Amino acid sequence: MGVGNTGGKISDVVDDTRERLSSPSSQEIFALLIVLGIVVLLLDLVRRLVMGEMAVGRLWRYTWNGLVDSLYIALAAIGLSMTYSILRFANFSHGDLVTTGAFSGWAVAWLIGGWGAYSVGELVLFSPTAAGPTGGGLGMDVLASPVAILVGLVMAALMTIAVALAIDRLVYRRMRDAGGIALLIASVGVALALRYIIGVFWTVESHSATASAPIITDVPAWFPVERINLHELTLVVTAVGLIVGLHLLLQYTKLGKAMRAMADNKDLALITGIPTERVIFATWTIGAGLAGVAGYLIVLDRGQFSINIGWFLLLLIFAAVILGGIGSIYGALVGSLVIGLTINVSLVWIPADLNEIAAFTLMILILIVKPDGLLGGVETA
């Protein structure tokens, strides 16, 4: 229903609805089936809880993990959504910006944590020799070395931004007028080159960067959890803070307005005198900064990482962006929430090595049924 229809008579709406119900398109039938499937699953979930087949604690754990996952997916998805709406292409190298953030941020954190005790090379390359430092040995947790972790976080953002801007200047700026598919292919090239340039330095092996996370066990009784993982908490607080900050930036500054205008209609924005190159600069800065932070925080949460961390995450990020409707960052947030919950709550029914399949299938179904995403394609930048 458009705005113009608000004054329409109720009978019109009823007729319209009846007409649509009597001859549903294949898409609508498809959508109905999906909704039906979700309802059945929810009913089954309730049944399992009531019958005692599944403990409430387990569901709560899945939900919490889903929320945590959705936060770092959201940080990455916002950037992808912004570049999608303002530069108009699906950026397949976004996952490798996440990787860049993880490696650069933790290299700096290690450098600060182990300064003087070890050589620079050993620290930056995450202990390439067997005798080198370890994350535990350097005390890489938020309580033992908060300064190193914080500086690492900031540097992850800054260095990812620097890399993204350099790539934009080298590659994408030369292709401003190219079609979406040409840019997409180029971004695949960027993804491969960037990932394996990192690989030349850090090898393709997996690294372990952090000490084991400090855990608070004496939580107040009214709290729903018995123990708090401080690294997870850091992730949640940082991510939520950044998302709120971004919301304020987009809604209440001139830059935000310009970005929304450009996402809406690039030519009109140009005519209106919006400095498009500066908006593109801001897009990369925000998008890459958030992606870098996401990579850094994932490592803080998981401990282990390799150069494939971002690539493996990329399809999930795409799923989130598509689900929310490409171009809308609030949609990307909703999409991330759905994807994060899907990959965790689906564990109730399916084995752990099939959960990403569930997320990808959901993504494909949404693309088929509602290509505009769940929020109906409102491009709010």
Add this chain to the structure above:
Amino acid sequence: MSGADPEGDPGTDTADVPGEDDEESAMIRPKWGSDLFLIAKVVLATYALFFVVGVLSGAGVNATVGTIQSITFWAALFALGALALNLHWGYTGMFNIGIAGFMAIGAYTMSIAIASPDGTPAGFGLPIPIGILLGTIAAGIAGLVLVIPTLRVRADYFAIVTLGFSEIVRLSVQSRSLRQIGDTGYGTGGGQGIRATPVDSVVPWLFDQPIVGDVGGVILAAGEAVGIASSVTMRGMYTFILILFVVAFYVLLTRIAYSPFGRVLKAIREDELAAKSLGKRTDRAKIAAFAVGCALMGLVGTLWMGSRTHISPDHFMPLITFYVFVALIVGGAGSNTGSVIGGFAFAAFIFEGPRFVRTMVRANLGADFPRTAYGAFAEFGAGDPTALIGYVLYQQADEVRYIILGVVLIVLMIKRPDGLLGHRKEISAGVDLSRQGTVADGGRPAGGRTDASSPANGADETAAKDGGDRDE
């Protein structure tokens, strides 16, 4: 080949000068002769280059010949993939980046069909040709199932859907829950994959066949007399069979491209709405083209895995898709000859090139290089520059390959988005529209089915280009 028209060849070599071929028929036809010549030129030049560089650099004749052989094997494989993809991306404009998934479906179907019933996981013990056929059909059906609901999604969404699909396939076969389905004993083998018993691996089977076996036996004996190990000869024979498949793919796809159906596909690529307005059933054409392309990709998967005795999910990472894509883009989407040349150039310079450099480095500098960047820089700092070179070119040869792959993609997209032969993109019209006079004496309607029996000769490169531009 049966479709070749010998009359068309003589004129084509000089046809670069516009206007010189006015005598020729105006029908847009494939140029078998000059294209074959072009492919042969590229292949021989590359072989010569590798041979000379290999021998001069001291890598040794054996290593060089080995490299050339594996270049040929991979070239055939990537050419097959690129040809199949050309039907999707080059002709129809469907941006499929799920190639690895379709290859996996083909290869896994074949492996399950032919694996011995006593193995773990068990197979059905079917004959190998039936396995290959089943693999091809399964991939085609998978393509059909995927494309029907996704026909109308935008090109970039379609890309994401196909990539998601290929990951779904890979994660499914990797999953522990499908390792053995139920109590049947059949399954995908999970992360371990399926190991073919000697009975059901393809190459020995080939040698059991009447004609191939006899010829193969003679070649094997001859090879051993000269001092070539039988395994090398067998690999060479398998490569030769792949090349036969390349020829078959090439003929099939060129036939398709120059048929009325192929013209509908090209029309869809140029402007789907216009094609639809002219009464063409674009949806049907797209579905058919996609399914056929996917079936061919499945066939490529079975042929690839036929050279091995083990199949596992790791063989079907999305990188494989991008290998094929780069092969196609290097050659130029929209040209079958370009696909073959692209597959070859990709295999030689991007896929095997870094490994060849690695062989040369080992021959000249040894293999004793630091294993980490830390060690490399430490020795470099201590005044040993070979440590750094060796680390990058020897220890990290695979990473270097991927970096080159990425850079080539970027440079191609910026400098030559149409690829090396992309300017030959075949146009959708049945007759050459670029010159008024020739259309008249061509005399055949664009939509007619006159050329099904003799799709050959004509249309030089400039004409194809002009026509393509003017069409838009």
